[in-house]
Each structure stands twice: as structure tokens, then as C-alpha cells.
Amino acid sequence: METKGIVIAGVGGQGSLLASKLLGRVLVNEGYDIKVSEVHGMS
Numbered sequence: 001m002e003t004k005g006i007v008i009a010g011v012g013g014q015g016s017l018l019a020s021k022l023l024g025r026v027l028v029n030e031g032y033d034i035k036v037s038e039v040h041g042m043s
Contacts, residue, residue, distance in 0.1 A: 006023070010016030020036060027034050 008016050008020045008023070010019075017038065020038075024034055024036050
């Protein structure tokens with residue numbers, strides 16, 4: 001299987017954490033092996 005990369009970026013309150021969690025759940029339910037990383041910092 002070919003490796004793909006998806007980057008979801010945003011500034012506080014834009015929903016990027018929610019979007020990554022939802023996308024992650026969908027992909028796991030479809031049988032994909034996923035890695036998720038969250039980086040918190042000051043914008």
C-alpha cells in the first residue's frame with residue numbers, strides 16, 4: 001500500500017483538532033493504519 005500524508009493545520013478555535021480526530025476515526029473504521037500527532041504552541 002502506498003503511504004500518503006495529510007496535514008491539517010489551524011490556529012486556536014478553528015477546529016483542526018476535531019477535524020483530525022474525525023478523519024482519524026473514519027480511516028481506522030476503513031481499516032487504515034494511521035498515526036496522529038498534535039503540536040500545541042503559541043500562535
